[in-house]
Amino acid sequence: MTKGILFVLLLGLNFSCIEQGKDRLDLSEATILISTEIKEPMRETVGKVLVEEIGKRTTIELSQVDDWSSQTTIALVLQGDSNVFGKKVPSKKDGDNIVVQKEGYRILHEKDGQKNILWIIGADARGVLYGIGKLLRIAETESGQIKIANDMDIVSAPEYPLRGHQFGYRNTANSWDAWTVEQFDQHFREQVLFGANSFENIPFQDPSSSPHFKVDPQEMEVRLSEICEKYDADYWVWTPAPHDLNVPNAHQEGLKEQEAFYARCPRLDGVFVPGGDPGENHPSQLIPYLKDLSVVLKKYHPDAGIWVSLQGFNEEKVSYFFEYLKTDNPDWLKGLVYGPSSPPIEVERELLPKKYLHRFYPDITHTVRCHYPVERWDQAFALTLGREPCNPQPLQYTKLFHKDIGYTDGFITYSDGSHDDVNKVVWSQLGWDSKQDVHGIIFEYCQFFFGPKVAEEATKGIFALEQNWVGPALDNEVITTTLALWQKMETQYPELADNWRWQQLVMRAYYDAYIKERLTYEKGLESKAYDVLAKANTIGTGKAINDALVYLEKADTELVAQNLKQKVFDYAEALFNSIGAQTSVSKYNARSAERGAILDFIDYPLNNRWWLEDEFEKVKKLPTEKEKLARLDFIRTYEFPGEGSFYDNISSADAKHVTSETDDAIDYLWENDGVSRKRLSTQLFQFSPTLEYDGLDAEANYLIRVSGYGEALLRANGQRLKPTKYEKGFEQFKEFPLPKDLIQEGKLKITFDKPDEEHLNWRKQSRVTDVWILKQ
Incomplete structure (x- = not known):
């Protein structure tokens, strides 16, 4: 199922857990009665929570009483109460005793002649509070009004203690x-x-x-x-x-x-x-x-x-x-x-x-x-x-x-x-x-x-935010649709502008959309730079480098989607004011770059321009034009090894042949407080990835090349291969000739044995970042 179709299905779902209809119990003029068997401080707590939380949502302030004279009463009682202010607590349904387990509750609407009683019966004081929580989560509230379904009877207790x-x-x-x-x-x-x-x-x-x-x-x-x-x-x-x-x-x-x-x-x-x-x-x-x-x-x-x-x-x-x-x-x-x-x-x-x-x-x-x-x-x-x-x-x-x-x-x-x-x-x-x-x-x-008015749309919006992160961002149509949904709600419900939960969700929608816009733009600039490098043999390496840099520098001089970026900064400021959220080290004194400082990386390069700039400086120092041309050709074809060959950035969302997931999330090289100039592919890794290929030429010679750090104990279709080249540093290479007899059916599965490195900190352990299958 494509992400676009999934999103459409999400939009069509009705997430409401409340049976909608006209037959509702109106609690707007109810009074609250609390069993004296609920001991302090919880007796005061349950009453205060119910009054205050209803008040926030409705502007109604319910009063507490100690009799049953009201037309509608919300009774907060314990299962063990024999009676509360002269009235027996319900314990049976259809003749069978209802036993509420520890921390559990029963919410029961009972008719008493022309009067209504909404019982919240707790197995203990905690159960009463959990019952109040359920009531508040399912009640339909608006200014001056609170309603629930008639004839409600819910019994619930926790599964895990x-x-x-x-x-x-x-x-x-x-x-x-x-x-x-x-x-x-x-x-x-x-x-x-x-x-x-x-x-x-x-x-x-x-x-x-x-x-x-x-x-x-x-x-x-x-x-x-x-x-x-x-x-x-x-x-x-x-x-x-x-x-x-x-x-x-x-x-x-x-x-x-x-x-x-x-x-x-x-x-x-x-x-x-x-x-x-x-x-x-x-x-x-x-x-x-x-x-x-x-x-x-x-x-x-x-x-x-x-x-x-x-x-x-x-x-x-x-x-x-x-x-x-x-x-x-x-x-x-x-x-x-x-x-x-x-x-x-x-x-x-x-x-x-x-x-x-x-x-x-x-x-x-x-x-x-x-x-x-x-x-x-x-x-x-x-x-x-x-x-x-x-x-x-x-x-x-x-x-x-x-x-x-x-x-x-x-x-x-x-x-x-x-x-x-x-x-x-x-x-x-x-x-x-x-x-x-x-x-x-x-x-x-x-x-x-x-609130009820926005609940269904906001629910779709939250699930949409999760879908933003599914698969390659460049191809993810959901990101744009998600932003449109949150922008619509942002306009329709201005009263939520100061709600910190709302603020961070809307900010995420803008952030994701900005990153996708910038990714599309910067990848395009990198592609154009490679097109220029392809002409180096004709125009010379010096001009090729300079012309390529012109395209790469546009990412910093000709900016895109700045309106989206500004909204992210606006919401970050709102979050700092509402809950002290520290989204930047320099601006909001975040503890460190890793601790939620999303503003500090919002413009981090999404192409390899920093790496290319450094590589170009190295190329300029090579002694001959021939060596410069060879190095530029290697740089240009790093991820594009040619027809019949394959390349995978191991932990990239668009890796076509990687079938394993990241190991314990150690999949992102962290150095220089997150401002690394290494190739983007070098910054993602797995410790022992698995890759699978089909359609290899059984008569061809192949070379497996691996980049990463430390060891790479490679197996091809289960057989451990011997390397002819074995460099262990970042952006160095290990090379393994692939025996033809291992791919007679055109299939190849690459795995990596884990070296004995338990004594090493995970940051020092071996990892794999790039894998090539190079047809010779």
């Missing part, structure tokens, strides 16, 4: 370090209303580490704990052990710092200590530290648990850890966390004794150099949007959720900013009910945050 997100109040995050306590309170509330029950902070931040801090980090650590207590959400912290526990007193100093923090927190439920990333401690040192840490933790928070990950553990460390669990059976450990660079998740689950819980720590915030890369992401986006852009990917993250979640008891996701807001809601809701249709989840997201 752990559903949360990391919110590190630190400079690394690209927006949260600019937030106030009130902003965090509202944001945690909204996450809870979509099913989250846990929030993880990263304490011990230096107050001078961020220019954006409005609250001292030590104070915010406590305030976040108080917010979690207010919403009865679990408060977690991510706290690495001292980097080297062999250092004298490191163990004791680590415990001392942690104890001071535990004593300050009114609520603390989980302490996650990563085994690596950061830290290089052997489990023989880490385990005693964790054991002592658990004693300190229980002193202040008896019900809290210690969790650890095996990130970066080699086989020996993994064996040591699980042997310890087997022989010592410690009660101080609550569970194991699976994160990037942990042992395979199915192995962890199999080796982990049943008494311990298994938490998932998925990265839903990054696009490259991360846990989950954007599959076959066009390089134009990888080089400009970078690692932390606004990245709504409901379909992709639904697939990834189902891939591994079954090995776990739930998740607290890794996040470093507000740009992944859609993905958080997708995970929270799938953690509640993994069988949900993600289109319905996104519809409720849009209705809740943008």
